[in-house]
Amino acid sequence: MDTSERQTIGFLGLGPMGMPMAQALADGGFRVVAWNRTASKVGQLQERAPSVTAAHTPREVARGARTVVAMLPDLPQLEALLDGPDGLLVGWEGDGGRGGDGGSGGGEATGSQEPPLLVVTSTVSPVRVAELGSELRSRGVRLVDAPVSGGPGGAESRGLSVMVGGDPDDVERLAPVLAAMGSTVRHLGPLGAGSLTKACNQAVVGATLVALGEAVRLAQAGGLDVATVLEVLGGGLAGSAVLRQKGERYLTGDFSGGGNCRNQLKDHSIILEAGRRYGVRQPVSEVTRDLYAEVVERGGGDLDHTGVITVL
Structure with missing residues (x-):
C-alpha cells in the first residue's frame, strides 16, 4: 500500500480554507483525524468525506496522528492548542512514540522513528513562526510553515500554491501531504521562508x-x-x-x-x-x-x- 494511502494526518481548523483542504487529504487516500472549535464543522466535513474521524480535542488529534496540519487564523490560536490537558503536546507525549493511529494499529510503518510534525498553513509572521519552531524543537516537535495561496476556490480545486519553509527532511516527509492539497509546492528555505x-x-x-x-x-x-x-x-x-x-x-x-x-x-x-x-x-x-x-x-x-x- 502506498504511503499516501495509509498515513494518518491530523487537521485543525475547518474554516473556508481548512474544510476543502482537509477533504482533499481524505480524497487523496489519507486517514484524516479532524478537530474544529465548532464541532458541527467536523460533521459537515464527514458529509463530504465519510472516512474522516472526528476528534473532540487537539489531544485526540495528536494521539491519532504524528503529522498535524493547522489552518487557523494566526499563531496565537495555534499556540493556545499546544499546552494544557487537552493540548497537542500532551497527546504526543502520552503517545509513547507509537504515532499512526495512536496505537490502534495500521499507522505509519515508520511512525515510531519519526518525531511529531506540526504544519502551519495559514498566513503568519515569519519571525514568530521561526521562534515557535525553536521552542517546539526543544520539546521534540518539528515545525514546518507552509502557507497557501489561491483562496477557497483553489482549495476546492486542489490548485493551491504552497510556500514551504523548514528542514529538508521534514519537508520531504510532507511532500505527499502538500501535493494532495496544492498544484504548486515549493520549498523556499528554512523555517519562516514560506511565511516570508x-x-x-x-x-x-x-x-x-x-x-x-x-x-x-x-x-x-x-x-x-x-x-x-x-x-x-x-x-x-x-x-x-x-x-x-x-x-x-x-x-x-x-x-x-x-x-x-x-x-x-x-x-x-x-x-x-x-x-x-x-x-x-x-x-x-x-x-x-x-x-x-x-x-x-x-x-x-x-x-x-x-x-x-x-x-x-
Whole structure:
C-alpha cells in the first residue's frame, strides 16, 4: 500500500480554507483525524468525506496522528492548542512514540522513528513562526510553515500554491501531504521562508486590490461601463489572477464571503513587520494597510478584501 494511502494526518481548523483542504487529504487516500472549535464543522466535513474521524480535542488529534496540519487564523490560536490537558503536546507525549493511529494499529510503518510534525498553513509572521519552531524543537516537535495561496476556490480545486519553509527532511516527509492539497509546492528555505514568501504574495494581492478599486471608482466617476473597462484591463498588462477571480464583485457590489478585510489587515501588519526586520521601504504596503484599517474601523472587517473599494 502506498504511503499516501495509509498515513494518518491530523487537521485543525475547518474554516473556508481548512474544510476543502482537509477533504482533499481524505480524497487523496489519507486517514484524516479532524478537530474544529465548532464541532458541527467536523460533521459537515464527514458529509463530504465519510472516512474522516472526528476528534473532540487537539489531544485526540495528536494521539491519532504524528503529522498535524493547522489552518487557523494566526499563531496565537495555534499556540493556545499546544499546552494544557487537552493540548497537542500532551497527546504526543502520552503517545509513547507509537504515532499512526495512536496505537490502534495500521499507522505509519515508520511512525515510531519519526518525531511529531506540526504544519502551519495559514498566513503568519515569519519571525514568530521561526521562534515557535525553536521552542517546539526543544520539546521534540518539528515545525514546518507552509502557507497557501489561491483562496477557497483553489482549495476546492486542489490548485493551491504552497510556500514551504523548514528542514529538508521534514519537508520531504510532507511532500505527499502538500501535493494532495496544492498544484504548486515549493520549498523556499528554512523555517519562516514560506511565511516570508506569503508576505510577498499578500503585498502584491493587497496592493492590486487597492489599485483595482481605484480604477473602478475612476471608471464610474467618468461615466464608463465598468464591465467593459475590466474586460479591457484583463486583456492587457493590467490583467491578473486577482482581476480574473474578483472582477465580478465590482460589477455586482457583492462583497460577502471570501478572504476578508480583517485578515488582509492582519497580513499587512505581518508584511510591514518583515519589512522593518529586513530594512525594506514599503510605502505601498503602508497605504494599503491604512486603507484596510479604515474598512475594519467602519465595521467592514468581514467583507471580502475587494471591499476596500468602499473607502475609496
